[in-house]
């Protein structure tokens with residue numbers, strides 16, 4: 001049984017190379033502020049040294065830790081969530097996020113501030129909610145799992161970022177335009193919804209889509225509100241898929257509308273909620289989970305309800 005967030009130790013897990021090295025500066029600032037506020041004895045900073053390291057650090061946190069703060073982007077959040085989910089439910093400390101990543105969709109969902117001092121103040125208010133976690137083929141995701149066009153854009157953006165050292169919305173849009181106008185393709189998929197809302201078709205059939213997104217929270221790809229009504233605490237995953245026939249221009253227009261969650265009225269956009277589903281693809285599509293690549297054609301997906309306690313900000 002972990003101690004309460006007010007009494008337990010606070011551990012900061014920081015990714016120093018997040019956002020092209022800005023993570024290191026943000027981490028030392030956050031560490032200084034947290035030490036001042038809670039005292040040396042109650043605070044510790046751990047830094048990740050390789051991809052995936054955050055997972056083992058979170059899994060092996062001591063029993064006296066009441067709160068773990070992930071300082072980085074969605075990739076680090078994903079690692080920490082996988083580490084926490086490897087622990088028994090009563091042994092999972094509260095999760096908080098200080099957004100210092102290229103993608104900060106989970107922090108956005110939690111309403112966290114982007115300034116480090118404000119985020120630290122928000123965390124020390126200890127305002128928490130319970131949150132569901134998604135699971136795909138035995139791995140966990142905090143916010144998003146998606147296949148097809150948007151995953152191709154997300155992965156291509158990451159590739160461009162690593163090659164150029166640039167970041168931001170422009171890079172994402174460049175990548176989006178390239179994918180939409182030069183690589184727009186449909187993926188043949190079959191969705192077998194198991195725990196669905198009443199009124200859903202019981203028999204899955206093969207269908208074509210540009211993208212399929214399976215969401216815990218409402219956003220992906222840097223604050224695109226793909227499933228604007230998704231809730232963290234309803235025990236259900238929000239699914240959105242986009243079907244043909246769309247020209248590159250219309251697809252781009254829809255993508256831009258999705259930024260504000262205004263794509264939902266289109267005849268090409270479909271929604272469903274489910275607690276579990278099976279997704280099959282004829283060919284391996286580009287796929288991402290919290291911004292990290294995923295591989296395969298057969299995906300067992302479910303919602304783990306009420307899995308974590310998370311700190312929320314003031315937005």
Ligand SMILES: [Mg+2]
Nearest residue numbers: 231232234236
């Ligand atoms: Mg939900």
